[in-house]
Amino acid sequence: MAKIIVVTSGKGGVGKTTSSAAISTGLALAGHKTVVIDFDVGLRNLDLIMGCERRVVYDFVNVINKEASLKQALIKDKRTSNLFILPASQTRDKDALTIEGVQAVLDELKESFDFIICDSPAGIEQGAQMALYFADEAIVVTNPEVSSVRDSDRILGILQSKSMRAEQGKAVKEHLLLTRYNPARVATAEMLSVADVEEILAIPLLGVIPESESVLKASNQGQPVILDEEANAGQAYTDAVKRLLGETVEHRFLDAEKKGFFKRLLGGK
């Protein structure tokens, strides 16, 4: 049975698309047939992060409107087998996504995929509500910063009241993914710690992704950061995917790395 997971946050710019790209790639690498859907109608960007922007022919809205088949619209990832991308439409019609239309596409995808990752747009408008409505699980991407934490709590409220599972009296399984974490600033008490955010939001922690230069480098190249095995952000995403699959993995990169004398001398990072 396919699992539908929404990657959401409320606030924009916290790393939803980066996380969707990384986690879907990680699930596919682990051998699970995965599709990642861009729900950000009008502001398509997942294709760029996944490096398939020049291969988009048909999109999500074309499939909903039956102008194209799913097979025509799905883009097979070139690097990772088992991975497919369904790009968002660039239409300005923000009501292009309908409950019935989205449901029909998800039902068809469920037949052949293990995981369906829904990359939510920012905000709490229709696009975001559509992305989370059918979710079995939710990954709430949060930065250790006041507005992001507050918006995450808001989106949790929506998951608990307006999702299909909530309407059926069931719960959506919630996961906290803390991104852009800077352990050095946490150490000097300039940034909320993992424990602080966990205490406020009170949902289980899926992973902590350290603030890292590798994330921008990865997006520059259209390559999900999880493929950068050298980078701590890539490794942190790999750990998070393992946890999502039920493994117990200890959290890493929570403490500031102490620069050694030689490292400082050589200017290493």
Add this chain to the structure above:
Amino acid sequence: MGIFDLLKKKQKPSTAAVAKERLQIIVAHERRKRTEPDYLPMMQQEIIQVIRKYVAIADDQVSVQLDNNDDCSVLELNVTLPE
């Protein structure tokens, strides 16, 4: 209490601690609002209308709050009367 404790006390709380405290307050407030029944705003308006029959008060001088404890709910009504 040693002299060092006195010095410590003068220090401002860290910005992260300030952030946490502000968040805890606003999040608790917003959660309470989320879980309150739909009829509450309407009821608040009607209560204000009734009080206005007798005393001139502004909208923000009445606060209605519903607190859920384990086995009972408490409806708290606060009216600030003008001098």
